[in-house]
Amino acid sequence: MSEKNKEYIRFVILLTNVKPFTPEIIAKHVAYLKTLDEKGIFVAGGPFIDYKGGMVIVKAADIEEARAIAENDPFVKNGYDTYELRTWLSACRENNYLL
Helix, strand or coil, rough: CCCCHHHHEEEEEEECCCCCCCCHHHHHHHHHHHHHHCCEEEEEECHHHHHEEEEECCCCCHHHHHHHHHHHHHHHHHCEEEEEEEEEECCCCHHHHHH
């Protein structure tokens, strides 16, 4: 990977639902995402339509920071979701779609 593309590394948190949500835990999760957004960490996220779970994409300095972000999500912290973490290189106009 070229040095110039390192700034386009993001981390994908794949969430898998393991127990039914309550309105309270959903509110806590949304509040957490808002906090991440205010800090410039949140990139995108939302539930899957065809799978029990969702995805959150974040900016982080490294995988350890991304793991801490995932583990502090109220869904994960309170046992509603498990997660998998992936390192993702975003292709976009600014990096000429990785060419």
